[in-house]
Amino acid sequence: MSNRAEDPNFVTVEESPLGEITLDPRIVKLTTRSGVEVKRTLPHRRLRTIGAWCFVDHFGPTDQLNAMSVAAHPHTGLQTVSWLFSGEVEHRDSLGSVQVIVPGELNLMTSGTGVAHSELSINQNTQLHGVQLWTVLPDPDRNCDPTFNHYNNLPVFEWQSISVRVFIGELLGQRSPAKIFSPLIGAELHLPANTQAHFPVDPDYEYGVLVVEGEANVDQKPVGEGQLHYVPQGRQHIAWSSKNGAKLILLGGKPFTEKIIMWWNFIGRSHDEIVKMREDWQSQSPKFPAFEDHIGGRIPAPNLPNLRLTPRGNLM
Numbered sequence: 001m002s003n004r005a006e007d008p009n010f011v012t013v014e015e016s017p018l019g020e021i022t023l024d025p026r027i028v029k030l031t032t033r034s035g036v037e038v039k040r041t042l043p044h045r046r047l048r049t050i051g052a053w054c055f056v057d058h059f060g061p062t063d064q065l066n067a068m069s070v071a072a073h074p075h076t077g078l079q080t081v082s083w084l085f086s087g088e089v090e091h092r093d094s095l096g097s098v099q100v101i102v103p104g105e106l107n108l109m110t111s112g113t114g115v116a117h118s119e120l121s122i123n124q125n126t127q128l129h130g131v132q133l134w135t136v137l138p139d140p141d142r143n144c145d146p147t148f149n150h151y152n153n154l155p156v157f158e159w160q161s162i163s164v165r166v167f168i169g170e171l172l173g174q175r176s177p178a179k180i181f182s183p184l185i186g187a188e189l190h191l192p193a194n195t196q197a198h199f200p201v202d203p204d205y206e207y208g209v210l211v212v213e214g215e216a217n218v219d220q221k222p223v224g225e226g227q228l229h230y231v232p233q234g235r236q237h238i239a240w241s242s243k244n245g246a247k248l249i250l251l252g253g254k255p256f257t258e259k260i261i262m263w264w265n266f267i268g269r270s271h272d273e274i275v276k277m278r279e280d281w282q283s284q285s286p287k288f289p290a291f292e293d294h295i296g297g298r299i300p301a302p303n304l305p306n307l308r309l310t311p312r313g314n315l316m
């Protein structure tokens with residue numbers, strides 16, 4: 001992934017509170033081996049994080065043939081949250097995990113000091129449609145041992161005819177069992193046609209509403225498929241309406257205040273840490289044990305930019 005520090009055209013702006021804003025995705029080709037293009041809304045040139053959510057990729061719906069074939073690659077300092085609306089993806093990792101994820105279930109990988117994984121879509125009879133999200137691990141937890149968990153027992157309920165599935169954190173009194181490290185929410189919501197709702201939210205949280213299907217109005221502003229609408233802290237409700245129905249992902253959390261460096265698949269706090277993480281991956285250090293999969297190979301890290309990476313805060 002790109003990094004601000006690599007971009008010579010980047011102009012630094014004064015950090016000031018960001019108001020409510022609709023963010024457009026940018027199209028990113030996932031890997032040279034994979035046909036799938038993703039719509040990336042975080043990190044965005046206006047905003048780096050929503051709570052500890054730091055990465056939002058939306059892919060599909062797309063035909064399944066080789067839709068996702070991402071060879072072994074490493075992660076540090078973060079959790080990966082994999083969530084599907086249709087299709088099936090097989091996850092394998094350097095802890096020995098082999099887990100197929102299907103819609104409505106959660107794959108949660110906590111990288112801690114380091115883990116490697118690969119992802120392969122496997123059922124060619126359905127389209128692939130889903131999101132891949134990352135959360136930043138807070139400093140006291142980021143050097144934990146890596147773990148992988150699969151959850152198929154998540155809360156599902158209806159609120160005023162909106163169907164809600166909570167995969168991370170707690171919403172409307174219903175809590176996901178998934179292990180997280182900071183105050184966060186992640187949920188899938190289905191708005192039926194002619195929805196008009198004042199959805200209660202936590203004023204301590206900032207929120208992002210990603211429309212993955214259909215179109216909705218969030219606080220009276222139209223948000224189209226693929227867009228992420230940001231709502232700052234301090235709100236008691238978010239108003240949503242949809243004429244023809246919509247499928248949304250609601251993300252939120254207490255604003256993440258640590259300065260971080262996100263470079264490629266790593267999150268660290270200093271340039272030297274990132275250099276070491278990269279070297280560990282390139283040298284096939286025991287931190288990233290090899291594992292078998294049906295893809296083969298491993299994705300090499302890109303070259304570091306010719307300057308020192310600088311930790312940055314929430315706003316770009």
Ligand code: MN
Nearest residue numbers: 073075080117
């Ligand atoms: Mn990954």
